[in-house]
Amino acid sequence: QKEVEQNSGPLSVPEGAIASLNCTYSDRGSQSFFWYRQYSGKSPELIMFIYSNGDKEDGRFTAQLNKASQYVSLLIRDSQPSDSATYLCAVNGPYGNKLVFGAGTILRVKS
Amino acid sequence: DAGVTQSPTHLIKTRGQQVTLRCSPKSGHDTVSWYQQALGQGPQFIFQYYEEEERQRGNFPDRFSGHQFPNYSSELNVNALLLGDSALYLCASSLWMGGGYNEQFFGPGTRLTVL
Numbered sequence: 001q002k003e004v005e006q007n008s009g010p011l012s013v014p015e016g017a018i019a020s021l022n023c024t025y026s027d028r029g030s031q032s033f034f035w036y037r038q039y040s041g042k043s044p045e046l047i048m049f050i051y052s053n054g055d056k057e058d059g060r061f062t063a064q065l066n067k068a069s070q071y072v073s074l075l076i077r078d079s080q081p082s083d084s085a086t087y088l089c090a091v092n093g094p095y096g097n098k099l100v101f102g103a104g105t106i107l108r109v110k111s
Numbered sequence: 112d113a114g115v116t117q118s119p120t121h122l123i124k125t126r127g128q129q130v131t132l133r134c135s136p137k138s139g140h141d142t143v144s145w146y147q148q149a150l151g152q153g154p155q156f157i158f159q160y161y162e163e164e165e166r167q168r169g170n171f172p173d174r175f176s177g178h179q180f181p182n183y184s185s186e187l188n189v190n191a192l193l194l195g196d197s198a199l200y201l202c203a204s205s206l207w208m209g210g211g212y213n214e215q216f217f218g219p220g221t222r223l224t225v226l
Contacts, residue, residue, distance in 0.1 A: 004153075032212050032213075034214070042219070046217075051212060097159055098159060099144075099154075099203075104153055
């Protein structure tokens with residue numbers, strides 16, 4: 001079982017729609033959760049982080065965490081073509097500071 | 112406020128050679144982590160440096176080594192290069208915090224090609 005799993009996609013949504021990206025993790029001791037956006041040929045850019053169960057909103061982005069289900073998601077409202085990228089879910093465990101990444105979900109927003 | 116910088120941007124080496132990659136963390140940050148990202152994969156943790164010591168290491172062979180300098184900058188060295196070492200090497204900058212609540216910010220990366 002992979003430590004962090006994401007659907008590879010591609011996930012295609014029309015412009016203006018809500019994009020929903022999902023991630024599951026295996027280590028129940030994980031404490032912090034991150035979403036990175038990576039454009040083709042570029043490095044990952046941190047867009048959201050969440051530490052507590054529930055929702056966290058930042059502009060068009062909402063991160064949702066359910067530790068009991070070991071599930072974290074990212075919602076992108078009013079999706080724009082510029083949101084087309086690979087979205088990486090990363091998890092940090094209770095020991096040390098390494099991030100464990102999923103393989104990423106490719107998002108395509110069509111105008 | 113300078114972000115994370117890495118050099119060089121691109122590098123081409125042949126099998127068996129050695130390579131050194133460099134990273135300067137974001138201003139105010141004291142911890143540097145290195146990751147390897149193969150095409151189509153998520154980044155894989157190599158190791159992390161804080162206070163000039165390796166604090167945590169991922170599942171990478173001893174051919175991968177590093178160093179952190181008093182000014183918090185860091186180097187990643189890879190010896191006896193293999194074709195499979197071809198990847199994007201990412202440096203991430205953060206503040207050292209207990210409990211794992213650290214946000215890591217990536218540099219632009221170094222694209223290494225081994226022929």
